[in-house]
Amino acid sequence: MESQGQKSDLSYPGKSDGEILDQSDPGKSDREHLDPLVAVKSNRGILEFQEEKINHERIDNGHLDTGISNHVKLNHSMSDPGKLGLEHTNGVDFQYTTMNSEFPVETEVDGLENGIAQKEEINCEACKKQSKMKVATKYCWQCSQYICDHCETMHGYFAALETHLLVNIEELRATRAPEADGAPVLPIEYCPKHPAKLIDMYCRNHDVVACSLCFLPHYKLCGDIHYVPDIAQETVDMVGVEKTQTDVRATTRNIDDVIAMCQTVISDLDSSKQVAMETIRDFRLYLKKVIDKIEQKTIHDVEARHKDLVNQVEAEITKALTLKVSAEERSLQLQIADGNKSRLLVSQTFGKHVVLDYESLIKQIKQTTAKTKIFYRNDSTITSFLNSLPGLGFIRDQKPKFAVVKSCEKYDVKLDGDENCIIWGSCIDGNGNIVLADNANNSLKLMDKMNYNIIAKCPLPASPRSLYRVNETEVAASLSNRTICFVQSDEELTIKRFVEVDHNCFGLALADGEMYISDGSQRVLVYTLDGKHVRTIERDQHDDVIFSESRDITTSDDGNRIHVADSRKGVVTLNKEGRLLWRYKGSEVKGAYGVCTDGSGNLLVTGILSHNVVMIGKNGEKGGEVVKPSDDVTSPVSVCFDRQNERVLVTRNGNYIYAFEFE
Structure with missing residues (x-):
């Protein structure tokens, strides 16, 4: 052999x-x-x-x-x-x-x-690169290398390496041995940036865990860096772990709420986009052939802005979903009771970071979602400048604000043969035109949305009080002879039918096929559109009388709430079944009479005794004065919001309506 x-x-x-x-x-x-x-x-x-x-x-x-x-x-x-x-x-x-x-x-x-x-x-890795074979005696955490005695000496010659942590190999082996009770002391989680490396380093200064490669560029100057198995026993506190677990679980739930909020914002953006698009189309019909040249660019602008806003919100949803997955993983890791405190330290630390990431995310989401809707406003000067304009109007993201009055225009509504007018009610029809209830002249009047000129008149058998849009082509008016009059509103006003009731009719609103009619006193009565009585709302869940002098009525933008102006009790808000939700009686509004919404959930309320118009939040928050007594609109009766032109229209006893624009 x-x-x-x-x-x-x-x-x-x-x-x-x-x-x-x-x-x-x-x-x-x-x-x-x-x-x-x-x-x-x-x-x-x-x-x-x-x-x-x-x-x-x-x-x-x-x-x-x-x-x-x-x-x-x-x-x-x-x-x-x-x-x-x-x-x-x-x-x-x-x-x-x-x-x-x-x-x-x-x-x-x-x-x-x-x-x-x-x-x-173990051979020295530095020497091996020089084709030399020397037995390693130390391990450098920052370099992630085994080195010999000679290289250890060289290590200290360079200022950048002076702070590196060197460990005897025998000591390193000792720390890698199992604990006495058999539980492993080594971390079991790998670095997401360096999949081959365990997360085995902990910086007490920054409360950060990472692998040695991550620590090298970011934490090499820190003076409180530890190997996880060395520090875990004294650092891990089970009470703290449980608290982190609770926080992570709460974060998971909060993320669901944030996602739901973002989805609601997207829905609102879609709705406001639809309103903007309808406004664009309506304006195009008015301008006819001239508008064809610039319509597509404006539509593109709205689409682009909508897409940009939706993308921003969806990006936040993606971040939230990613954070939710991390939170769920952390929550599961913190539930495992295997005695591995190294693992718990890593999981606890990451759990804390999930909570911090959530707090950062919610701040960013609040900034992103502050721009909740797309608003489009027609330019009243566009007719004469149409050929030179780049778009049909103005697109902006933020909700309309009524802080400072930019201008106030008066428009005459008296026609030949009329007595002095008293405009008790107003609303916007399906075409964007303004319908007015002239109580003194027993008629409805139709005002053109562009120039605010009266273009049609409809005589009535009694004095009209309140108006409400039924659908795109029809409005309803409450009359002093205890009837509700349904009128077709197109380019003309045409009476379609009457519904008789057995009580006085003041305020009027519609929701889900039902009419809500105030009687001017302590009741709001609910009817079908055919006049069948459904229920009467007069007492709350505590059997207290809700109203005192019920006046105008409107519904919330989503149709789920009924808002009633009461001259003595302010603004009363109910759900559709008549349950009292909240009541607003701020000192700034006296003799609440007219009420409408601004398309963003807020209410505009006239104070017939305080001579102003105030804004109230959708949940009853104080919003301040929109029209002040100094704006010289004495005893305002009704108010409506022209969304296309972003104007607040106010009526009173007299021959004019007042159109307010805001900065």
Whole structure:
């Protein structure tokens, strides 16, 4: 056997440590046997080794250390146990025949691996790059390298390396040993940026956990960096873990609320977009042929702005969903009671960060969703400047504000043959035109939305009081003869039918096919559109009288609430079934009479005794004065909001209506 298959002297001591084979002439020296190809016997498939310029002077820790060159693969999955196949990676195949086909191949590589486990020596990685083999004695956390004593000395020569944390390898092994109770001390979570690295470093200054590669550029100057297994025992507090878990769970629930809020915002954006688009189309019909040249650009502007706003909100939803997944994972990790405090420290720290990320996210979402709707306003001067304008109007994101009056225009509504007018009610019809209830002249009047000129008049059998839009082509008016009059409103006003009731009719509103009629006193009565009585609203859930002098009525923008102006009790808000939700009686509004919505959930209320118009939030919040007594509109009766032109229209006893624009 020796004469035919001489083994290299470079194998590890003991047969189990592996064997270097060369199938060239057995008469050659060991040096010649190892050049140019070297392989280790194995039955485990293909192992990579090196070819050419090989330094075989030393084999350490069970490895054959070489100067790197082309790769060679050793194939042991051959049918002939007497041959070893060497597959060159550049496509050239080699085949060597063993001189002793009876040698137990599997014991050779097993011995090589066992040698590593038994000796457990680690080479200096810095020296290895210089083709030097020295036993490592230290580990640098920042460099993530094993280094020898010589390199440790060199480490201290450079100012940038002075703060690096060096650990004795034996101490490192000791920290990696299991705890006495059998629970593992090593972290089990891998770094998301460096998947091959465990999250095993903790900075107490920043309360951050990460892998050593993450710590190197960001925390190398920190003075309170620790290896997680070393610090976990004294840092992990189960009470704190439970609190973090509770916070993470709460964050998960809050994220659901945020997502729902964002989806509501998107729905509002869609609705406001639809309003803007309808306004654009209506304006185009008015301007006819001239408008064709610029219509498409304006539509594009609205679409682009809508898309941009929706994308912003959807981006926040995506962030929220991602954060929710993280929160759920953290919550699950914090529930596991396996005694692994290292894992708990990592999970707890990440849990805290999830909560902080949520707080940051909600601030960003509030900024994003502050722009909740798209508003489009027609330019009243567009007729004369149409050919030179880039668009049909103005697009903005924010809700209309009524802080400062920009202008107030008066428009005459008295026609030939009229007595002095008393306009008790007003509303906007489906075409955007304004319908007025002239109580003194027993008529309805139609005002053009563009120029605010009276274009139609409809005589009535009694004095009209309140108006409400039924649909796109019809309005309803309450009359002093205890009837409700339904009128078609197009370019003309045409009476369609009457509904009689057995009480006085003041305020009027419609919701879900039902009419809500105030009697001017302590009741609001509900009817079908055919006049069938459904119910009467007069007492709240505590059996207290709700109203005192019920006047005008309107519905919320979503149709789910009924708002009633009461001259003595302010503004009363009910749900559709008549349950009292809230009541507003601020000192700034006296003698509440007319009421409408602004399209953004707010209410505009006239104070017939305080000579003003005030704004109230959708949940009864004080909004301040929109029209002040100094604006010289004495005893305002009705109010409506022209959304197309963004004007507040106020009526009173007299021949004029007042149109307020705001900055």
